[in-house]
Amino acid sequence: MKPNSPARLGLLRINGRLPVLLSMAALLLIHAAPVFAVDTGEESAADSAITAEVKLSLLSNLSLNFHVQTSDGVVTLSGIAETNAEKLSNMKLASEIKGVKGVINAMVISLIAAANN
Numbered sequence: 001m002k003p004n005s006p007a008r009l010g011l012l013r014i015n016g017r018l019p020v021l022l023s024m025a026a027l028l029l030i031h032a033a034p035v036f037a038v039d040t041g042e043e044s045a046a047d048s049a050i051t052a053e054v055k056l057s058l059l060s061n062l063s064l065n066f067h068v069q070t071s072d073g074v075v076t077l078s079g080i081a082e083t084n085a086e087k088l089s090n091m092k093l094a095s096e097i098k099g100v101k102g103v104i105n106a107m108v109i110s111l112i113a114a115a116n117n
Contacts, residue, residue: 047071050099057093066090066107073101081107 047070054068054075063086066079075094081087091105 044072046099047073050075050097053097054094054100057097058090061089061093063090068094070100073099074104075100075102076104076106078106079108080110082110084109 050073051068051070054070054077055066058066058068063081065081066077069076069078075097077090077094081090087105087107087109090107091103094100094103
């Protein structure tokens with residue numbers, strides 16, 4: 001066995017596609033992170049209530065790919081909007097929730113949707 005061979009280093013090779021498979025798995029984990037985010041307890045009870053109301057409002061408006069975080073009444077929206085109108089609508093909906101002091105809209109427009117327009 002060669003000194004630096006994949007087998008000697010304990011690495012697995014799947015038809016030379018391991019780097020591609022690992023990259024795809026990493027992208028899936030990064031993309032799914034907001035879905036599986038664990039509450040770290042950093043939000044106050046008031047901020048948690050605001051976050052829950054914003055999420056409900058956005059879901060009822062059929063916005064699906066977003067993450068909401070609240071700190072001292074300031075809501076931060078992130079995720080992917082299909083259109084600029086959806087991004088602006090999400091910001092407006094979040095700002096209308098009782099207790100919201102401000103909204104930071106860090107959502108990005110989907111490249112796929114933008115390319116189709």
